[in-house]
Amino acid sequence: MPTRTPRLLLLDTASLYFRAFFGVPDSMRAPDGTPVNAVRGLMDFVSRLADEYRPTHLACCWDDDWRPQWRVDLLPTYKAHRVVEERPADPDVEEVPDPLQLQVPIIRDVLAAWGLPVVGAPEHEADDVIGTLATEAGMPVDVVTGDRDLFQLVDDAAEVRVLYTARGVGRHERVDEAVVLEKYGVRADQYADFATLRGDTSDGLPGVKGVGEKTAATLLGRFGDIAGIRAAAEDPAADMAPGVRAKVKDAAPYLDVAPTVVAVVRDLPVRDVDLTLPSAPADPDAAAALTERWDLGSSATRLTEVLGSLDA
Secondary structure (H helix, E strand, O other), X not given: OXXXXXXXXXXXXXXXXXXXXXXXXXXXXXXXXOXXXXXXXXXHHHXXXXXXXXXOEEEEEOOOOOOOHHHHHHOOOOOHHHXXXXXXXXXXXXXXXHHHHOOHHHHHHHHHHHOOOEEOOOOOOHHHHHXXXXXXXXXXXXXXXXXXXXXXXXXXXXXXXXXXXXXXXXXXXXXXXXXXXXXXXXOHHHHHHHHHHHOEHHHOEOOOOOOOHHHHHHHHHHXXXXXXXXXXXXXOOOOOOHHHHHHHHHOHHHHHHHHXXXXXXXXXXXXXXXXXXXXXXXXXXXXXXXXXXXXXHHHHXXXXXXXXXXXX
């Protein structure tokens, strides 16, 4: 039997189950009336992606802390608009629709029963887990996400690309270095600095006031990175318009901290986790019980069939 080429599929799990929740009808319910649209939607997404890309390894990357305090300490506005309850000793509570919140424990049970590895890290987001696993995977990597921030991981030489799901999992876009350059006018390894300069209201990143995407791309094309841009702003001889120079200087407090907030962490102690994709549910009895209790139906059948077909 021919051996499949090693390939790692990294799932931004929350991004996918949010998309499933809002994209799959909430009429999809268990016998007791509990909504299971996010559960079944996520299972269907995994089946579809595994069937299309035939990975040998997979990780469902998890937000152990969706808003790490160390990022908030650097930039208090970071994701602040999504907080519904601040907790000093634990991660803040994120605004999540109640019908979705109910399904998250079920999702964890399903992933465990089918043996799909879940990887998180204390005080870090799924993005950081993805960054770490992608950086030293030693095999081609597909990162599945609806978050543009992860474009910073795209690396043709290391065979890391992003399967970008903004238009839906079924219409995802394969993002490599050429796509990043075409879309934004910057290299993938400049994308984090580009996002820092431009800002992102969805993450509470104000950006440099008055600097949009075109100016950010121009500055990075001319000066390389944020350090180069800031050095040029202080150099009267540098080729930088006076208005832009003033904006960069005025943003100094933000630029002191924002690059660290935006950059994904790439050195978390998570590499020892076995990410081998199973060919059958790890706990068939639990899988059968979950399927019956929550009426997972064709989603359960399909996931089991796809896993079994990968080595065929």
